[in-house]
Amino acid sequence: MAMYVMLGRYTAEALKGASAERTKKALGVIEGAGGKVHSMHALLGPYDLVFIVDFPNGAQAIKVSAQLMKMTGVGFTTSPAVSVEEFDKLVV
Numbered sequence: 249m250a251m252y253v254m255l256g257r258y259t260a261e262a263l264k265g266a267s268a269e270r271t272k273k274a275l276g277v278i279e280g281a282g283g284k285v286h287s288m289h290a291l292l293g294p295y296d297l298v299f300i301v302d303f304p305n306g307a308q309a310i311k312v313s314a315q316l317m318k319m320t321g322v323g324f325t326t327s328p329a330v331s332v333e334e335f336d337k338l339v340v
Contacts, residue, residue, distance in 0.1 A: 249302040256297035262321030281308045
């Protein structure tokens with residue numbers, strides 16, 4: 249599994265639908281695609297949400313990003329991530 253960072257931005261309409269129930273549904277979408285959520289946080293600044301998630305592959309990450317946009321109206325920028333230790337090995 250590979251780690252991904254999903255940065256989300258609310259639209260005014262998407263914010264109206266925010267709820268614990270919708271968060272549970274989003275977790276179901278992620279887990280249904282073989283993903284594992286490490287953490288989910290609300291943010292201040294240019295992004296409103298950050299999810300740290302493992303996915304089996306990039307295709308599943310893309311699929312979930314699109315499914316969550318359709319379901320919630322929250323637009324996600326999804327990027328692969330590696331630990332700093334792994335980065336250090338890659339760039340040496």
